[in-house]
Amino acid sequence: MTVLYITQNGIADHIGRSQVAPYVLGLARQGFRIHVLSAEKPGQDPLIAQYQRLFDGVGVRWTRIPYRNKPRVLGQAWTQTLMLRTARRIVRDEGVRLIHCRSFPAALIAHRLKAALDVKFIFDFRDFYADGGLKNARGLARLVFRRLKQLEGPMVRNSDKVVCLTERARNVLSDWYLKDAAQPHSHFQVIPCCADFEHFDPQSVSAEALAQARNKAGLQVGDFVLLYLGSLGPDYLLPQMIALFRQVLSIKPDARFLFVSNNGQELVAAECKKQCIPPEHIRFISADRSVITSLISLADLSVVFIRADVSKAGCSPTKLAELFACNVPVIANAGVGDMDSIVDLHRNGSVIVKDFSDESLLTAIKQVLRAKESKQVSIRANSREFALDEGVARYAAVYRELLGN
Secondary structure, three states: OEEEEEEOOOOOOHHHHHHOHHHHHHHHHOOOEEEEEEEEOOOOHHHHHHHHHHHHHHOOEEEEEEOOOOOHHHHHHHHHHHHHHHHHHHHHHHOOOEEEEEHHHHHHHHHHHHHHHOOEEEEEOOOOHHHHHHHHOOHHHHHHHHHHHHHHHHHHHHOOEEEEOOHHHHHHHHHHHOOOOOOHHHHEEEOOOOEOOOOOOHHHOOHHHHHHHHHHHOOOOOOOEEEEEOOOOOOEOHHHHHHHHHHHHHHOOOOEEEEEOOOOHHHHHHHHHHOOOOHHHEEEEOOOHHHHHHHHOOOOEEEEOEOOOHHHOOOOOHHHHHHHHOOOOEEEEOOOOOHHHHOOHHHHOOEEEOOOOHHHHHHHHHHHHHHHHHOOOOOOHHHHHHEHHHHHHHHHHHHHHHHOO
């Protein structure tokens, strides 16, 4: 019995490589027969060939359609229509009885196919897609997101299981859409964003690889390094990150702020100028996933500052799992997903800040550094709930529940 896994995120994209393919491969190794339907961007032929070999090795079928997003609304509609037609054909040809939908666009397809083709579907909710769109979109796009928000409740109720990234998201969705259900929480499975602890293992980084990473980052042996990992954009609080680094410099005058990101170098330079941070303290590089572990291993401390509002109730940063796997402590802000309950000085040597005042930031830095110097907290060992094999096991339990053992 085949499971159809639908994602508009391409397998060759960063999210596809870190948060789709590893789960699909893990589930296939547990014996599930999976057919992946994804929308792929052009210019990714080497990565597509690489993942085709990996999928072939575990018996995963893979159908790709081209991804379009220009013009924004019409391009997305074209991609969605082609994906719907392709999914309908796969369901009919292969007798699919369960569709696993990653995020809102894919769930729209299964919502339409469930009654027509007698299939069950998993709504892998991820972030609050419609709320985030309503906050940022304008014009026609805003009208589209308003309609998507209207469909959110029916899709949650029509799904056979909703996978959430956070306990907070589960509680919000239960209160919004399942108040009259006898056991609303049974409709959900919480699975945070996980990381491959075998890949993100600092013990696997050789001295040579560490030296190469240090050279690539423009760092010296002994440099104190504050790390930011991931993309930059309106959801990520860059001014507050730079303010944190100002406080780091008050303790460690020769510290370096390393950005490992694929965008935003100009934004960083402008904000540093505004806050009078000398440019020689900043390092900014883009790097492939294959060397990320080496770069993370250079860090003494990392920052995860994310805009906190209802659209982030379901936020589970992948970078948090990757940093914890590499034994790097984190300073994060309150009000994002389950971070308030996850980030804990005694469990993972990390701290939540309630506000961004200089006093709060400096206190958090000192707390984390004291915990780090004590060497009493094993961040990696205490973070196994974010390991990929744990995430795969939870997804497998959902598959077995809906398909039958």
